Amino acid sequence: MTISYALLTLLEGSARHGYDLKQSYDRRLAAATKPIQFGQIYRILAQLVRDGRAEVLGVEAGAGPDRKRYAITAEGVTDLDAWLSEPEEPQPLLHSVLFTKVLLALISGRSAKRFLDVQRATHLAAMTRLTHARRRATTTQDAILIDFQLFHIEADLRWLDHTESRLAALAEEVRDDRPADRP
Amino acid sequence: MTDLLIGRDLHKSFGLIPALRGASISVAAGEIVAVMGPSGCGKSTLLHCLAGILAPDAGEVHFAGRRIDQLPDRERVQLRRTEFGFVFQFGQLVPELPAIENIALPLRLAGKNSRTALAAAAGWLRRLDLDGLGTRLPGELSGGQGQRVALARALIAHPRVVFADEPTGSLDSFAADQMMDLIVDTARENGTSVIVVTHEARVAAHADRTVVIRDGLNAIQVGAA
Numbered sequence: 439m440t441i442s443y444a445l446l447t448l449l450e451g452s453a454r455h456g457y458d459l460k461q462s463y464d465r466r467l468a469a470a471t472k473p474i475q476f477g478q479i480y481r482i483l484a485q486l487v488r489d490g491r492a493e494v495l496g497v498e499a500g501a502g503p504d505r506k507r508y509a510i511t512a513e514g515v516t517d518l519d520a521w522l523s524e525p526e527e528p529q530p531l532l533h534s535v536l537f538t539k540v541l542l543a544l545i546s547g548r549s550a551k552r553f554l555d556v557q558r559a560t561h562l563a564a565m566t567r568l569t570h571a572r573r574r575a576t577t578t579q580d581a582i583l584i585d586f587q588l589f590h591i592e593a594d595l596r597w598l599d600h601t602e603s604r605l606a607a608l609a610e611e612v613r614d615d616r617p618a619d620r621p
Numbered sequence: 622m623t624d625l626l627i628g629r630d631l632h633k634s635f636g637l638i639p640a641l642r643g644a645s646i647s648v649a650a651g652e653i654v655a656v657m658g659p660s661g662c663g664k665s666t667l668l669h670c671l672a673g674i675l676a677p678d679a680g681e682v683h684f685a686g687r688r689i690d691q692l693p694d695r696e697r698v699q700l701r702r703t704e705f706g707f708v709f710q711f712g713q714l715v716p717e718l719p720a721i722e723n724i725a726l727p728l729r730l731a732g733k734n735s736r737t738a739l740a741a742a743a744g745w746l747r748r749l750d751l752d753g754l755g756t757r758l759p760g761e762l763s764g765g766q767g768q769r770v771a772l773a774r775a776l777i778a779h780p781r782v783v784f785a786d787e788p789t790g791s792l793d794s795f796a797a798d799q800m801m802d803l804i805v806d807t808a809r810e811n812g813t814s815v816i817v818v819t820h821e822a823r824v825a826a827h828a829d830r831t832v833v834i835r836d837g838l839n840a841i842q843v844g845a846a
Contacts, residue, residue: 555841562657562822562831562843569826573802588823595822599659 441474442482446491446510446518453495453509456480470583483508491517533594540601544608545615554602561595625650625814626782628671631680633663640666641677642837646816648782653808653815655825658834664818665786667834671816672705672784673697685781702730706775706813708804710787712767714759720770721746721755727778745773749803765796769803776807783808785817789824801827 441463448454448462456479464473483506486492491514498505510518536557543550568588575581601608624647633641640663648654656664669675671682673689674697682690689700701707706727714723721742728738746755749769759767768788775783785804789797801817805827808815817828825831830844 558833559841559843562825562833565822565826566828566831566844569823573805588826592821592823 449510655828663837706780708785710790712771
């Protein structure tokens, strides 16, 4: 769905060929999502035309799908307005492996604190690499994309610190699941 | 890299409460080191012992090959004036002095005449994007502007080490990033070592190396030693 709206946004600027749309999409959004294939572009454009959100302005002579020029319709503009105004549901982005490892360390009688320390060092190292990369970023777009990653890793780190302060209480809760021969 | 500042097996208690229980740290010339840890872990006490503000109960502090923890107060004050610079969380600027005079203060205390000190301060106003703000009092500056004045004041006498205690603690995340970029850039330009105390990973990530303190002791280190 996001790709459809990306294409509508690009078409709102000016009528374009599929090739131009792919170039612009890859330049602006591929780093945050992934590069898009030509086949996908044309399938989505065809769907947009069927939906009435885009139209074909003209077909130039020659073979191949990239002879059509596409434009957004009034219905497409209205739909784009509505989508850009809607908030997205917050994503908890649960890093389930971190949570699971802490729990399993406690259940198995191993040191959850040692895992948290090692994990903390790994997260800090990742934040340092990303911060140095952000200092080298030449565009605001690249810097903000790295910031997005930094804030998420920082959130994980806050959870690691918070969890360490509650390990004793968590250990007590899982005590019944611990093997009898483990402390 | 040669170690410029070394704190070895430092112990410090306040009454019956141990703040440092054997923490050690070394900082090379031109290196930026972050000291991280939760509130109450001893990181500010460690900073104060390294800067000669506090004398440790046990352990040693060496600066430029000279032991400093046992120096008389007078000599430690002189060391702080000539070799060290300081940035604190809320700037600790003199509220009655305009920004340019706050920046010039270390040079005036070092015996420089007013004209020389103010000319140097004016250069720092330009360098840290504080043009036109030299006559403003600290209370008339934004948080980020105030911290940049504090940074200029810390650097004007070309210290060999800057001690920064939560320098971004009162700033929003964007201003904090800008402040840390400035600290790193100006330190690199001047070859100044920096020790930053912080509880925020995002601030520590600007450093060459991070030392994590827990309960007055070293816990982990991130980055090359």
